[in-house]
Amino acid sequence: MTAAALRVVRSDLWIDAAFDERLQREPGISLSVFRVRGPSAAAWDLLSQAHVYHVSAAKDELAQEWFVRADLIARCPQLLCVSSSGAGYDTIDVAACTAAGIAVVNQAGGNAASVAEHTFGFILGLSRRMLEGDRRLHRETGYAREDVMGHEVQGRTLGVVGIGHTGRRVAALARAFGMEVIATDPLLAPQEIERRGARPVSFHELLAQSDIVSLHCPRDASTLKMMNAEAFARMKKGALFITTARGGIHDEAALVDALRSGHLAGAGLDVWDREPPPLDHPLLAMDNVYGTFHTAGVTHEARRNVARIAADQIAAFAAGERPPRLVNPEVWPAFEQRRARILG
Structure with missing residues (x-):
């Protein structure tokens, strides 16, 4: 192919300078x-006129006009590759891209260390009731230290839903703290889950056995509202729920009910149906909810790493190579035909 012809387009939403510098x-x-x-x-x-569109993965930061859907694809006849700015691809209709012969790549694993650290911040903060203690210290006096007494994580069971790049790092941190780790992942064989540091169990077994449930799975048709009222009811009384995955995988109204009833002891939430959530969201009014604004993967190191990976994949694509983080590998034969026709 003639690399000189490759045109890459992105929006002006913030991106680490490593992306532009590399390209x-x-x-x-x-x-x-x-x-x-x-x-x-x-x-x-x-x-x-674009051959590659590097699109923000943040669904609430980008106007839907710029989402990669059938209408945008129809207006971009030379588009060969869509590159997500993160591990997720909520702003991309992968099926529509596949049907059009367009490759979709993400940057899976680029922010895994940051998300794992954030997850464990939730685990420690909630287990030790640090957030509650901080809030009470700011607004009142005269309470006993035992009023905010928490639990050690050592000896407790962590259930990891999805043990990919991030999940396996969370499992390693948990083992270092002396926790038992169990996991479920429909994409992996039991032996591979064990190799990644967890005892394989079914989803229902994980809910029933875990003291802490942490989500690290993608958002798709199979996971939407996976954590619903029934799933929360299956969890241990007094368990903690944590998600750094994607909004929509857990039912926010059902979680409110599970927390208000006392069935769950707390929740750590980095992702929301609407981001950021409205100030009057009932979950934000609860002292046992540790909330952040989809920032688990937003560190200087992670953003730089993700930008470099994205640029490296586009450079590899320009050189005629198959990118390593291809979301829709089934598109490759049709994609190669289009690439030959469009780029020569």
């Missing part, structure tokens, strides 16, 4: 940036 060193790549709050016509002029 600007490649002689066969041109990079253009459109303003998400600028004139739509200017953006479409760039996108309609």
Whole structure:
């Protein structure tokens, strides 16, 4: 293929400088940036000629006009590859891309260390009731230390739902703290789950046996509202629920009920149906809810790593190679035909 022809387009939403710096060193790549709050016509002029569209994975930061759906694909006839800015791809209709012969890549694993650390921050903060203690210290006096007495995590059981890049790092941290780790993952054989540091169990067994349940699975048709009222009821009384996965996998109303009833002792939530959640959200009014604004993977190190991985994948694509983090591998034969036709 002729690498000199490859046109990459991204929006002006924040991205670590490593992305632009890497691509600007490649002689066969041109990079253009459109303003998400600028004139739509200017953006479409760039996108309609793009071969690669690097799109934000943050569904509530990007106007839906710029989501990769069938209508955008129809207006971008030369589009060959869509690159997500993170591990998730909520802003991309993967099925529509596959049908059009467009490769979709993500940056899975690029922020795994940061998300795992954030997860364990939730685990320690909730188990030791640090957040409750901090809030009470700021607003009142005269209470006993025992009023905010928590539990050690040593000897407790952590249930990991999805033991991929992040889940396996969480499992390693948990073992270092002396926890038992169990996991469920429909994409992995039991032997592989064991190799990744957890005892394999079914989803229902995990809910019943875990003192802490932590989600690290993708959001798709099989996981939407997976953590519903029935699932929360299956968890141990006094258990903790944690998610750094994606909003929509847990039912927020059902979680409110499980916490209000006292069945669950607390929750650590980095992801929400709407991000950020409204200030009057009932979960934010609870002292036993540790909430963050989808920042588990937002560290200087993770953002730089993800930007570098994304740029490396695009550079590999420009060189005619198959990118290592291909979300829809079944597209490859159709993709190669389109690449040959469009790029020569």
